Amino acid sequence: MGDDFYFRVYEVIAQIPYGKVTTYGAIARYLGISRSARLVGMACAAAAGKLDLPFHRVVNRNGELTGKHNFPTSDFMEQMLTAEGVKLINGCVDLKNFLWEPEIY
DNA sequence: CGGGTGACTTTAC
DNA sequence: CGTAAAGCCACCC
Numbered sequence: 630m631g632d633d634f635y636f637r638v639y640e641v642i643a644q645i646p647y648g649k650v651t652t653y654g655a656i657a658r659y660l661g662i663s664r665s666a667r668l669v670g671m672a673c674a675a676a677a678g679k680l681d682l683p684f685h686r687v688v689n690r691n692g693e694l695t696g697k698h699n700f701p702t703s704d705f706m707e708q709m710l711t712a713e714g715v716k717l718i719n720g721c722v723d724l725k726n727f728l729w730e731p732e733i734y
Numbered sequence: 735c736g737g738g739t740g741a742c743t744t745t746a747c
Numbered sequence: 748c749g750t751a752a753a754g755c756c757a758c759c760c
Contacts (some may be wrong), residue, residue: 634757641737641746653742664755667752671757677741696741 636656636661638672641731645686648713649729650722653691659731666690674699685709 647732653666662668671726673684677699689695697706707717716723 642751657742662745662756665757666742667740667755668742668757671739673741684741685743690744694741699741 634662635657635672635675638669639676639680639682642673642682642687644731645683646729648674648689648715648727650686650697650710650715650724650727651729651731652724654690655730656687670696686713686725688722690726692718692728694720694722717718 637660638656639688641651641659645651648698653669654663656669657663657666660669669687673687673696676682677684677696684696686692697703698719700706704708707720711717711724715727722728
């Protein structure tokens with residue numbers, strides 16, 4: 630399991646605060662691979678259902694729940710976020726109030 | 735080594 | 748609103 634890159638992604642996801650979300654682009658930028666937001670999504674898909682991480686707190690740049698199909702039900706992701714207090718507008722996260730980004734040093 | 739693929743993003747039409 | 752294309756890079760044949 631030489632998922633050196635995936636491991637980084639998982640660490641960031643594990644740091645997403647309760648009631649907040651982050652974007653693939655933000656994670657990619659934090660890891661220094663700002664042009665590979667796709668790989669962040671791949672890492673999530675690869676670990677979805679395997680690792681116990683808040684994948685539901687990862688959305689795309691538009692606040693859309695692009696990964697909902699990877700959950701047991703299509704509304705699982707939305708319900709998890711709602712349960713945490715994250716407001717959704719037409720199926721999209723209100724990033725203006727619930728976006729969290731990892732700090733870049 | 736090379737080609738296909740993808741929970742992305744942006745630009746363009 | 749929609750689709751197309753390109754850029755990007757790790758993973759899996």
